[in-house]
Amino acid sequence: MSHSPIRKDKTCLNCRHVVEQKFCPNCGQENTDSRKTFHHLFIHFFEDLTHYENAFWKTIKNLLFKPSTLTKEYLSGKRLSYLAPVRLYIFISFITFLLIAMFPSHVTENLTKSEKEITSNFEKANTKEHKKWNEKSYLQSKTIDKSYFKLDSMKEIDSIQKYGKPKEKFTDFEYWIYEKAVHVTENNTKAEIIEKFIESFIHNIPKILFIIMPFFAFFLWIFHNKKKWYYFDHGIFTLHYFSFLLLIFLILFIVNKTIGAISPIAFVADIINFVGIIWMCYYFYPAHHRFYGESRFVSFVKSVILFFINSFFILLLLIFYVLYIFLNLH
Known part of the structure; x- marks a missing residue:
C-alpha cells in the first residue's frame, strides 16, 4: 500500500468525484499526491513487484496442479490473490511465442542447412x-x-x-x-514454401486460439444448465484451460531445447514429454468434474463428447487456416 501523503484537495484527479477518505468511492483511485519522490517511487515499484510475484507463482501452481481451482476462486470473488484470467493467458501466450520465435524449429534449421550446402557446393x-x-x-x-x-x-x-x-x-x-x-x-x-508456412503459422497461433476459445466456451454452454451457468462462467473456465495448455506446451518446449539437447540425459526429456502429454490429455476431465460438480460418469461422458466436438472443429479451422496461409505466401 502506498505511503504517499493524502491530498488536501478532496476532488479526485481522475473522475472529479468528492473523496471523503483515502480512496475515491466512484473510481477507486487513491487520492494521494501525484508528485512522488524517488523513495516513494522505489517503494511503490517494490510493493507492486512483490505482489505480482506472489500472485503469479500462486496462480501458476494452482493452474498446473489443481484443475478448476482458479476458475472457482475467481468466480467466488477471490481475485486479488491471483492473476486475472485474461492477463494470465496473454502473459503465458507472449512468453511462449517469444521463445518459439527465438528458437527455430528443426525443420527450419534443416532447410537453412540444406540451402547453405547447395550454395557452398x-x-x-x-x-x-x-x-x-x-x-x-x-x-x-x-x-x-x-x-x-x-x-x-x-x-x-x-x-x-x-x-x-x-x-x-x-x-x-x-x-x-x-x-x-x-x-x-x-x-x-x-523449401521456401515450408519455411514461410512454418514461420507464418507460429506467428499466428495466438490468433487461432483466440478464435477457438469463444467456440470452446459455446460448446460448454450448450452441454450445461443455462440457468445455473452463464456463458461468462464457461468463458473463464476456457481461459484457464487454454492457459494451462499453453503453459504445458511452454514447459515441454523449454525441456526439449535444454535437457533434450544434451545427449546423455536426453531420455529425461522424453520422460517429461510423456508425462506432460498424458497430463495435458487427462487434465480436462478433473477440471470439468470439479468445476461443474456433476457425477464422475456424467462428467466423463461430457468430457469425451466435448473433446471430439472441439477436436473436429479445431481440425476444420486449421485446415482452412493452412489453406489461407498457403494462398497468401509471397
Whole structure:
C-alpha cells in the first residue's frame, strides 16, 4: 500500500468525484499526491513487484496442479490473490511465442542447412568440366518440381476455361484458388514454401486460439444448465484451460531445447514429454468434474463428447487456416 501523503484537495484527479477518505468511492483511485519522490517511487515499484510475484507463482501452481481451482476462486470473488484470467493467458501466450520465435524449429534449421550446402557446393564447383552441370543442378534445386504439385500452367488453364468442355472448366472461386496456388509455386521453392508456412503459422497461433476459445466456451454452454451457468462462467473456465495448455506446451518446449539437447540425459526429456502429454490429455476431465460438480460418469461422458466436438472443429479451422496461409505466401 502506498505511503504517499493524502491530498488536501478532496476532488479526485481522475473522475472529479468528492473523496471523503483515502480512496475515491466512484473510481477507486487513491487520492494521494501525484508528485512522488524517488523513495516513494522505489517503494511503490517494490510493493507492486512483490505482489505480482506472489500472485503469479500462486496462480501458476494452482493452474498446473489443481484443475478448476482458479476458475472457482475467481468466480467466488477471490481475485486479488491471483492473476486475472485474461492477463494470465496473454502473459503465458507472449512468453511462449517469444521463445518459439527465438528458437527455430528443426525443420527450419534443416532447410537453412540444406540451402547453405547447395550454395557452398555450387560455389566450389568452378571447373570448366563441371561448371555447366552444377549450374543446371543448382537451378533445379531452386525450382519447384511441378510434377510434385501436379499443377498445370495458367496458360493451359486459361485455354481450358476458354475452349474446354463445361465439365472441365473451373468456377470463379476455383479459378481464383488455382491462380493463387500457381503463383505461390512459381515464385517459391519447396523449401521456401515450408519455411514461410512454418514461420507464418507460429506467428499466428495466438490468433487461432483466440478464435477457438469463444467456440470452446459455446460448446460448454450448450452441454450445461443455462440457468445455473452463464456463458461468462464457461468463458473463464476456457481461459484457464487454454492457459494451462499453453503453459504445458511452454514447459515441454523449454525441456526439449535444454535437457533434450544434451545427449546423455536426453531420455529425461522424453520422460517429461510423456508425462506432460498424458497430463495435458487427462487434465480436462478433473477440471470439468470439479468445476461443474456433476457425477464422475456424467462428467466423463461430457468430457469425451466435448473433446471430439472441439477436436473436429479445431481440425476444420486449421485446415482452412493452412489453406489461407498457403494462398497468401509471397
